[in-house]
Amino acid sequence: MPTSGSTDSAAIRRARFLFLERGEVPPWLPGPLVSSWQRCAVLGVPHERPEISEPVMQREFRLARERSETLLGLAATELDALGECMEDTPGLVLLTDADGMVLERRGNLDFLQKAEQVALQPGVNWSEQARGTNAIGTALTEHRSVLVRGCQHFCQSNEILTCSAVPVLTPTGEMAGVLDISSDPRLAPGYARGLIQMAVAQIEHRWFSLDLRGRRMVTLHANPALLGTWQEAILLFEEDVLVAANRVAITLLGLEWGSLRHVRYAHLFAGAMPEGLVVAVVMRDGRKVFARSFSQKPPAVAVPEPDRGRAVPGDSARRVPRGRSAADPDPERRRGPAGIYWDAASREQLNLAVRAVNAGVPVMILGETGTGKELFTRALHAASKRGHRNLVMLNCAAIPEGLIESELFGYEDGAFTGARQKGSPGKIKDADGGILFLDEIGDMPLSMQARLLRVLQSKEVAPLGGSRAAVVDFVPVCATHRNLEAEVAAGRMRQDLFYRLHHFCVRLTPLRERPDFPVLLDTLLQGSGAGERGIDLAPEARAVLQAHTWPGNLRELANLLRTLVALADDGTLLGVEDLPPEYRRPPSAPAPAPPPPAVGPLHLDALTRQAVEQAIAANKGNMTAAAKALGLHRSTLYRMLGRPKVPGR
Numbered sequence: 063m064p065t066s067g068s069t070d071s072a073a074i075r076r077a078r079f080l081f082l083e084r085g086e087v088p089p090w091l092p093g094p095l096v097s098s099w100q101r102c103a104v105l106g107v108p109h110e111r112p113e114i115s116e117p118v119m120q121r122e123f124r125l126a127r128e129r130s131e132t133l134l135g136l137a138a139t140e141l142d143a144l145g146e147c148m149e150d151t152p153g154l155v156l157l158t159d160a161d162g163m164v165l166e167r168r169g170n171l172d173f174l175q176k177a178e179q180v181a182l183q184p185g186v187n188w189s190e191q192a193r194g195t196n197a198i199g200t201a202l203t204e205h206r207s208v209l210v211r212g213c214q215h216f217c218q219s220n221e222i223l224t225c226s227a228v229p230v231l232t233p234t235g236e237m238a239g240v241l242d243i244s245s246d247p248r249l250a251p252g253y254a255r256g257l258i259q260m261a262v263a264q265i266e267h268r269w270f271s272l273d274l275r276g277r278r279m280v281t282l283h284a285n286p287a288l289l290g291t292w293q294e295a296i297l298l299f300e301e302d303v304l305v306a307a308n309r310v311a312i313t314l315l316g317l318e319w320g321s322l323r324h325v326r327y328a329h330l331f332a333g334a335m336p337e338g339l340v341v342a343v344v345m346r347d348g349r350k351v352f353a354r355s356f357s358q359k360p361p362a363v364a365v366p367e368p369d370r371g372r373a374v375p376g377d378s379a380r381r382v383p384r385g386r387s388a389a390d391p392d393p394e395r396r397r398g399p400a401g402i403y404w405d406a407a408s409r410e411q412l413n414l415a416v417r418a419v420n421a422g423v424p425v426m427i428l429g430e431t432g433t434g435k436e437l438f439t440r441a442l443h444a445a446s447k448r449g450h451r452n453l454v455m456l457n458c459a460a461i462p463e464g465l466i467e468s469e470l471f472g473y474e475d476g477a478f479t480g481a482r483q484k485g486s487p488g489k490i491k492d493a494d495g496g497i498l499f500l501d502e503i504g505d506m507p508l509s510m511q512a513r514l515l516r517v518l519q520s521k522e523v524a525p526l527g528g529s530r531a532a533v534v535d536f537v538p539v540c541a542t543h544r545n546l547e548a549e550v551a552a553g554r555m556r557q558d559l560f561y562r563l564h565h566f567c568v569r570l571t572p573l574r575e576r577p578d579f580p581v582l583l584d585t586l587l588q589g590s591g592a593g594e595r596g597i598d599l600a601p602e603a604r605a606v607l608q609a610h611t612w613p614g615n616l617r618e619l620a621n622l623l624r625t626l627v628a629l630a631d632d633g634t635l636l637g638v639e640d641l642p643p644e645y646r647r648p649p650s651a652p653a654p655a656p657p658p659p660a661v662g663p664l665h666l667d668a669l670t671r672q673a674v675e676q677a678i679a680a681n682k683g684n685m686t687a688a689a690k691a692l693g694l695h696r697s698t699l700y701r702m703l704g705r706p707k708v709p710g711r
């Protein structure tokens with residue numbers, strides 16, 4: 063991995079560029095971080111100049127702390143102890159909530175100032191979405207401990223840090239927050255990792271003693287001397303049903319978090335549940351472990367000195383159950399990530415949609431064809447808490463009516479003629495734990511709508527030809543270019559389904575109405591590799607493109623730029639004459655003149671002037687706004703019009 067120095071910085075910059083432009087993975091980027099970089103590219107996280115992150119307002123910060131009151135209380139001892147360890151080391155220990163907002167920090171004062179240069183400070187959100195690949199954000203997204211060294215950060219400015227983060231889980235396996243050590247990249251990161259893993263195990267261990275009313279706690283370890291320490295496995299039972307556990311127990315017993323409330327004591331152990339004493343319990347696989355059990359707060363145990371040389375048992379890195387990674391079912395679609403751009407309004411919509419999905423609320427995305435509904439859904443999935451589970455896509459308009467049912471609901475062996483011999487679980491089941499994207503929902507046949515509604519209501523799905531329904535947990539994200547209210551009025555869409563899916567609505571703006579056309583154009587141009595080959599668009603060509611009405615929206619624009627760049631020689635400045643004929647004149651312009659045999663300067667001038675006049679009209683005569691919309695400087699605009707510059711407008 064490159065270390066420091068100018069040669070290295072240049073090599074790192076080049077490697078970033080190759081990743082963003084061509085999808086080439088830098089050799090020093092470890093496998094587990096590749097999908098995080100890809101997510102950031104899909105989210106359009108700026109990698110060179112990250113947006114300035116101001117801490118949230120006092121009130122919001124206070125509310126966030128109140129929501130994480132239990133975590134803050136339980137982690138205080140570890141924060142103090144780790145903070146003391148870090149006092150003479152260039153590093154900080156940080157605690158965040160489950161959204162990635164930094165709640166507490168301790169450590170070295172000099173390093174604190176350095177960290178503030180990149181907004182690593184209380185009140186700032188360090189989710190992947192906000193700050194790109196970083197140990198806190200990636201640990202939250204992937205539900206595992208993460209180490210990110212220097213240049214492995216997605217955002218260049220964060221290269222001054224090496225960070226190690228471990229998620230803190232509640233007794234029922236939910237994400238409570240993240241404990242992180244961030245330090246100077248020149249320090250060996252191994253020590254930090256060990257320290258926080260141990261600290262998190264202690265915090266999680268303490269969480270179990272908070273409230274034992276109506277429950278029985280059973281703790282286990284193969285070595286009786288380690289019972290009562292943070293290394294023991296903990297299980298909580300209500301009657302004999304397992305309702306909570308720590309990661310050590312989950313790993314030791316080969317369980318999943320989803321097993322909670324479905325597993326009984328007798329499924330796990332031979333014999334009756336122990337009553338308060340240290341007893342030998344024989345497990346099902348014949349191994350012997352020692353157990354204690356309590357029905358009230360466990361007594362303060364003389365804690366034997368922990369075996370510091372050993373790794374924390376049950377490290378979540380491999381063990382927190384995860385669905386098939388949604389990281390990359392179709393890597394080709396994720397190429398050319400540099401060309402993705404979300405303006406402030408879309409980012410705001412994205413943030414709100416992430417909150418909706420995280421709360422299990424369906425999202426409806428409306429927009430004309432090619433406005434980025436699918437791309438938005440991919441970004442939403444990547445940024446949501448469901449990002450480490452599947453994103454399953456079904457285009458309701460693209461498959462024959464007769465197949466939608468089996469595609470969605472699955473079928474059992476031999477359910478119908480032509481069925482694959484082994485049956486299929488169906489898209490809904492595949493989306494369990496994740497997101498089901500129903501594209502073109504307005505084209506779903508009525509008969510299917512009734513079944514889908516039943517699944518949404520019951521949260522259960524039964525395959526064709528099968529009698530047993532299975533419980534499913536997915537959030538539907540739907541998209542359509544149709545006016546769904548009109549579809550309901552016309553009887554083509556069920557009203558009850560409409561209301562079921564129409565909770566949180568995102569509207570993607572068509573290209574012709576986007577005020578940020580020049581920025582978008584530049585981003586897509588860079589995404590098509592123009593910058594690296596020294597290719598650019600002349601201002602006149604930009605103005606003409608801006609004036610086009612773009613029925614195909616972003617897809618049409620992206621495809622056009624890709625083609626132009628692919629056909630151009632390196633170093634070309636593309637002018638209006640290089641555009642295909644249908645783009646050389648704004649289609650909405652009145653009385654189209656027949657194209658001249660060769661595009662000469664006169665024609666070009668006329669086109670440019672037309673585009674300029676349209677922009678001025680669209681901005682009600684405001685020259686500053688018109689110049690901005692055209693991507694020109696105001697004085698260039700006046701020069702084009704042959705008028706002197708008027709201050710102010």
Ligand SMILES: Nc1ncnc2c1ncn2[C@@H]1O[C@H](COP(=O)(O)OP(=O)(O)OP(=O)(O)O)[C@@H](O)[C@H]1O
Pocket residue numbers: 401402403404429430431432433434435436437438501543586615616617618620621
């Ligand atoms: N935010 C964006 N940044 C960059 N390019 C984009 C963006 N949104 C869309 N595009 C371009 O437009 C293409 C089409 O996007 P997408 O498939 O998401 O649109 P859609 O609205 O789902 O289309 P359809 O309605 O036809 O299914 C993308 O492949 C990409 O080239």
